[in-house]
Amino acid sequence: MNCKETEKMIPIFLTNKLNSRQLDQFLEHVENCPDCMEELTIQYLVMIGTSLIEEGQSFDLRKALNGLLTEARYMVKKWKILTFLSYIAEIITFIVMIIILIMVIFV
Numbered sequence: 001m002n003c004k005e006t007e008k009m010i011p012i013f014l015t016n017k018l019n020s021r022q023l024d025q026f027l028e029h030v031e032n033c034p035d036c037m038e039e040l041t042i043q044y045l046v047m048i049g050t051s052l053i054e055e056g057q058s059f060d061l062r063k064a065l066n067g068l069l070t071e072a073r074y075m076v077k078k079w080k081i082l083t084f085l086s087y088i089a090e091i092i093t094f095i096v097m098i099i100i101l102i103m104v105i106f107v
């Protein structure tokens with residue numbers, strides 16, 4: 001994912017509408033690209049910060065954004081584990097089918 005694609009995804013990220021695969025690529029880029037991280041910080045401040053300040057809540061931008069990124073990272077991790085487990089389940093199903101097939105043919 002390049003900077004242009006990442007930039008386009010920032011509003012989608014902030015409304016929590018990226019799918020897990022997109023989120024994974026988005027985080028991967030943003031965490032390694034200071035320009036996109038800065039752009040994310042600005043858009044986050046504009047989209048979410050201003051409404052919170054209007055509501056009169058005290059607001060720590062850096063902390064709030066870090067919280068959001070940590071949560072997103074956790075979601076990606078969970079998704080990766082689930083994907084991994086579903087691969088394992090598929091492999092087990094395949095092996096069981098082979099065993100059944102062998103038993104039907106040779107036993």
Ligand SMILES: [Zn+2]
Pocket residue numbers: 002003004006029033035036
């Ligand atoms: Zn970038």
